[in-house]
Amino acid sequence: MKLGVALLQALKDRGAGEVFGIPGDFALPFFRCIEESGVLPLFTFSHEPSVGFAADAAVRLRGGLGVAAVTYGAGALNLVNPVAQAYAEKTPLVVISGAPGRGEVASGLLLHHQAKALDSQMRVFREITCDQGVLDDPATAPEIIARVLRSCAEYARPVYLELPRDQVDAPVGPVPLLPPSPFDPEAVAACAEEILARLAAAQRPVLLPGVEVRRLGLESPVAELARRLGVPVATTFLGRGLMVDQETPRLGTYLGLAGEAGVREAVEGADLVLMLGIITSDTNFGVSGRRLAPGATVHALDREVRVGHHVYRDLPLPALVEALLDRAGARPAPAVPAPRELPGDLVEDDAPVAPEDIVRGLNDRFRASGPLPVAADMGDCLFSALDLRETDLVAPGYYASMGFGVPAGLGMQAATGRRPIVLVGDGAFQMTGWELGHARRHGLDPIVVLFNNRAWGMLEAFQPGGRFNELEDWHYADLAGPLGGDGYRIRTRAELGRALRRAWETRGRFQLLDVHLEAGAVSPALRRFVSAVQRLTQAPAAC
Incomplete structure (x- = not known):
């Protein structure tokens, strides 16, 4: 199989549904490969930031992997802002950049689209992606693709692949499907048991699901966990719309002093806040009336779980949720206030619009x-x-x-x-x-x-x-x-x-x-x- 086709097939096998991109000279062979192979449909726009935003939003709604394909330098560096956003908000986005071929690199000339050095672009993307690779050797390319795409899926963060234009048609072996990164099941069990012990002792627990719950495909199991534990659920500013189709005891959206008083009192007055995959950003918590005490929180994010002052490292959220479900006994459903009445019934008159x-x-x-x-x-x-x-x-x-x-x-x-x-x-x-x-x-x-x-x-x-x-x-x-x-x-x-x-x-x-x-x-x-x-x-x- 040709390298370009192998890369597209590996993306499709891991949940990518399409490629968003803008062609450029260093990326033209790969765009030809996308079109001729038909492995994934291609959607092109006018400016690279839009390519990044579209690929980000696609995966936020559908799940899987998002793909943004651009050319070297002038194209990829235009993607920096949307990729930084995807990194901050935990979106599994695969950036594929065309790059100069071996002959061009060996010429000793400065190349168009080059900024400082040929690897300046790679060094920029190291800051805003969780894994990177250069596909300049057909012998190593399949393993690099497999590793980088696994990182993208497991960490729900962007990754970066650089594809020299003279390697798109190079013959390669199959891209292996790597097993999940290893973790300690005993640590998962111990963590789950400690969390459940704290929940059993809590009088006013609250569950806050975050964006990682959607990125890792956990909305249904987390909703089942909330029902089984009898814990009310509140979303945050960043997590609005999470588990919208799941039946859970919902409180509403927590927005601190700017939100509903009942939701604020439930969250800030909780004696245990179970935060699963939530980003503790200023927009989520910066306007809270009371800070959440570390001793009264469980926080699982980025393969790390903090239970009070205990830290469990390299512990994936899907494994933790599964362990909690395996051990959780049924508790009665909590009492939650009736949902607030949302605005409706537009008055259609000649008044100005607000x-x-x-x-x-x-x-x-x-x-x-x-x-x-x-x-x-x-x-x-x-x-x-x-x-x-x-x-x-x-x-x-x-x-x-x-x-x-x-x-x-x-x-x-x-x-x-x-x-x-x-x-x-x-x-x-x-x-x-x-x-x-x-x-x-x-x-x-x-x-x-x-x-x-x-x-x-x-x-x-x-x-x-x-x-x-x-x-x-x-x-x-x-x-x-x-x-x-x-x-x-x-x-x-x-x-x-x-x-x-x-x-x-x-x-x-x-x-x-x-x-x-x-x-x-x-x-x-x-x-x-x-x-x-x-x-x-x-x-x-x-x-």
Whole structure:
């Protein structure tokens, strides 16, 4: 088998469903291989950050591995930001970069796209990936591929493979399927028993599942564990949408001082918090009213489990969950408060649109036709999503890069076939919204709701009054037609309701709802978050 085909087949065997990419001269032989082999479908976009965001979102929704293929230097270095986000938020993303061939390397000349040295790119990616390899020798390439892809799946973090263009057609042996990395089953058993002993002694335990639960395919077993242990479940800002299809005793979304009082009291007042695969970031816990004491927590992340002050190293989360299920006895279901009433029943009149009106309109559509998966960019569109009916939500809640939403929605539909809702601000849309021009070619038709306040609204909420946060109105709805979609310029709640119904009914073309918001209009969730941050931190001083 040729090396390029062997790599594609190994990706498919390990759960990859497609390749997102942009061709370049050092990557052209591999792109030819992708197209001619037909092992995985190829989706191309206009700019490498969008490739990374789409591949990231695809695997967040579908599971398996995401794949981003680019050229050397100018292509791969454009991927650094989305790969850094995937590393921070634990997404198993495989970066494949074309590279110069042996003859070019031996020429002694500086090569185009080269930054400092030929291996500068590799050194950059070492900082934001958990494993790396250069496929410049057909004899060693299969073992390198096998090792790197195993690391990607087991650690749920990005990896990097460099494929010289003169090696794509080199004959290679089969890529072996490596067994899981070894761990000590006695340590797993001891850890599970210690956790269950602490749970048995706890009066007010709470389970917080995190992103690793989805990345490692553990939503069903963790939901079963919650039911069997009789422990209420709360999600976090980053984990919103986890286990949405699983029946569990749910408390809601924990957002510290910015969230619901009942959820905050349950989490911060718990005498044991079981955190499975959760990233303890500032957005998840930075606005908490009370810090969680280490002695009252169990934290499993990155193959390490901390039970109070005890640490179990090199212990995979799937093995721990399995051990807990094997040993857990049935406990009565906990009492949880009734779920809060979510906004709905949009009033369709001539009043201007506020962010909560967008939420009401979407919830009305979800109630009438069933929920759709949501891709949210960073900003008030993400905080507004916290008031949507429970559905699959993909968003950069920790790393918080702008520009994620539109390519994420395209990646989600390419990977699953499910039509997504994309929530995006006008600042983020200016970065990557033009990727909608590829939707028709790839058979994608997302519904894009653009929060247009002619500003970087979330930044304005934290630092009001600066002209540096202002943006022009680019009349986005007028651009939808030339890009292959339908656009709606919306200023009133009546126009919003009509546009949502029309967008839901129209298939085959993307729908862009350019919703104009009044200056300073923000969602209740963002208002609470800003207030909580300002209470807990010193506000920035003027120069």
